[in-house]
Amino acid sequence: MSSAAPAAAAAPAFNSRLVVGLLGILVAAMMAGLVNRVPGLALVDVQGGLGFARDDISWLTTAFSAGELAAMPFAAWFAITLSMRRFLISMLVVSLVLSVVVPAVHNLPLLLLLRASQGIFAGALIPTLMMAALRFLPAPIRLHALALFAMTATFSPNIAFWLAALSVEHFADWRWVYWHAIPLQLLAIAMIAWGMPGMPAMLHRLKQANWFGLLLGMPGLMLIVVGIDQGVRLDWFNSPIIVAALLVGPVFTALYLTSEWLHPAPFVRFDSLSRRNIGLGLIALLVLMVGMSTAVNLPTNILGRLHGFRIEQSATLGLMVGLPQLVLGSCVALLLYQRRVDARHVFATGLACMAGACWFASGITSEWMVPQFRWATVLHIVGQPMAMVSMLFLMVSVVQPMEGPFFAGLVNIVRVLSGILGGALTGQMMTVRGQFHAETLIDSAARTPFGLPHSGLSSDQLQAIITQQADTLAAADTFRLIGLLVLLLIPVVLRFKYVPAPQL
Numbered sequence: 001m002s003s004a005a006p007a008a009a010a011a012p013a014f015n016s017r018l019v020v021g022l023l024g025i026l027v028a029a030m031m032a033g034l035v036n037r038v039p040g041l042a043l044v045d046v047q048g049g050l051g052f053a054r055d056d057i058s059w060l061t062t063a064f065s066a067g068e069l070a071a072m073p074f075a076a077w078f079a080i081t082l083s084m085r086r087f088l089i090s091m092l093v094v095s096l097v098l099s100v101v102v103p104a105v106h107n108l109p110l111l112l113l114l115r116a117s118q119g120i121f122a123g124a125l126i127p128t129l130m131m132a133a134l135r136f137l138p139a140p141i142r143l144h145a146l147a148l149f150a151m152t153a154t155f156s157p158n159i160a161f162w163l164a165a166l167s168v169e170h171f172a173d174w175r176w177v178y179w180h181a182i183p184l185q186l187l188a189i190a191m192i193a194w195g196m197p198g199m200p201a202m203l204h205r206l207k208q209a210n211w212f213g214l215l216l217g218m219p220g221l222m223l224i225v226v227g228i229d230q231g232v233r234l235d236w237f238n239s240p241i242i243v244a245a246l247l248v249g250p251v252f253t254a255l256y257l258t259s260e261w262l263h264p265a266p267f268v269r270f271d272s273l274s275r276r277n278i279g280l281g282l283i284a285l286l287v288l289m290v291g292m293s294t295a296v297n298l299p300t301n302i303l304g305r306l307h308g309f310r311i312e313q314s315a316t317l318g319l320m321v322g323l324p325q326l327v328l329g330s331c332v333a334l335l336l337y338q339r340r341v342d343a344r345h346v347f348a349t350g351l352a353c354m355a356g357a358c359w360f361a362s363g364i365t366s367e368w369m370v371p372q373f374r375w376a377t378v379l380h381i382v383g384q385p386m387a388m389v390s391m392l393f394l395m396v397s398v399v400q401p402m403e404g405p406f407f408a409g410l411v412n413i414v415r416v417l418s419g420i421l422g423g424a425l426t427g428q429m430m431t432v433r434g435q436f437h438a439e440t441l442i443d444s445a446a447r448t449p450f451g452l453p454h455s456g457l458s459s460d461q462l463q464a465i466i467t468q469q470a471d472t473l474a475a476a477d478t479f480r481l482i483g484l485l486v487l488l489l490i491p492v493v494l495r496f497k498y499v500p501a502p503q504l
Helices: 016-041 043-050 054-071 075-082 084-104 108-123 125-136 139-154 156-170 181-195 203-207 211-229 240-262 270-274 276-292 297-307 311-322 325-336 343-361 370-396 401-446 459-493
Strands: none
Touching (some): 016 043, 016 054, 016 084, 016 125, 016 156, 016 181, 054 211, 075 084, 075 125, 075 203, 084 108, 084 125, 084 181, 108 125, 125 139, 125 401, 139 276, 139 370, 211 240, 211 401, 270 276, 276 459, 297 311, 297 370, 297 401, 297 459, 325 343, 325 370, 343 370, 370 401, 401 459
8 A cells, every 4th residue: 555655745826837837748648659660561561671571560560559558557657756846758759769760770689679678768758658547647637638648548649640651651751650750759757847846756666676576577478479470470379389379478477467466565456457448448449459459450450452552652540540539539528527418328339330440441342542431431530539438437436536557558558469369360360261251252253163364364364353352352351340349349338337427
């Protein structure tokens, strides 16, 4: 309990200067998401610039994600111990230096180390956003802060497509996929340095920390990311690397969780999972993040496979989904302030919109381009903020401000892990169902009298047609599966504990 005591200290007065500091934390959290996402979308250009093989370059995204997840359970604790302003500025400065240095490194092991480090320092910024919202904001406007936090999942990942296209197509220099973050980092440093109150460090907490758990938890979580993120590419348990990662990682993580449970001053309090809205909320967040991947990520991947689209050609989808989130999150917050509105019903409506989007997208054909996804996109635009903001409200309402650091760690562990799981799920579905449909089409063609062998097509042309149609059918199956998962989440959401609208 002693670890929670510092968080219970009186919050500084809420004023315009504090607002600037909190907005600086928002900018920092947005930047942290972009530092991962933008280079990941431009891996082909990064590969060409650095001269690495395609398989080698894929590890850059994995390294960052591993570092990011490893930082999530511990960031809020260190922010309190070292003082939030000092911690945030330190993380931003190191992240800025790495953004400058990374494009100049051509040694793969060193580059992977730097990207993992960048994941740790940038990823540590995100949990502090929710912690600060719970810590500093008065209850009547806290919902709007949750809407801003939701933008780290609904705005940043989608606007990254436009930034990636801007970097490699308009600036014509692949290094901008890393350098684009520098102005945001400088802005965040200035806003936090001026706006966040100076609070004393609590270095006595260093003696109380669960250092044994940290030494187990960080490598355990990083190995889990390696196993999941590289599993599809390396064919899962046919790869010794994946086998080792998925054996050792969960063991280390289980030991870390046990040590946290037993330690008197843990980094994250996992006993809060017994609260219905938190336990169900983390399950909902896992499925929700997977469902949100069907808005932009999956369509752009499909258009790349079917038509060879580059980032610039599909960036419109990202802007269409991302830009409205700047307004819609706060609109949902205003809706939840109405006394007659039940947040569970708003959440369920958002999920229904997302499931409907998947249903529309499952009608995909090999002729689809960006405009054909418009109805699915509209439903995602509306459904994502309704689901995300309502879910955060239902969860945060059962959390006391002093518990913010523990809660922020839990939420962000699941948020990062669900994004990685979503990518693995869609990748595996596309691979498995693509192989199934390709074999079915080949078998059907072989059994058709006077069929394709006599159509005048070359074997290469025939193979290209079969691959295209198999990818299309696999994409439709993937949309259906994820849409079904989102739909099945609605009864779970209705089991949340009712929370009345907050008083303005």
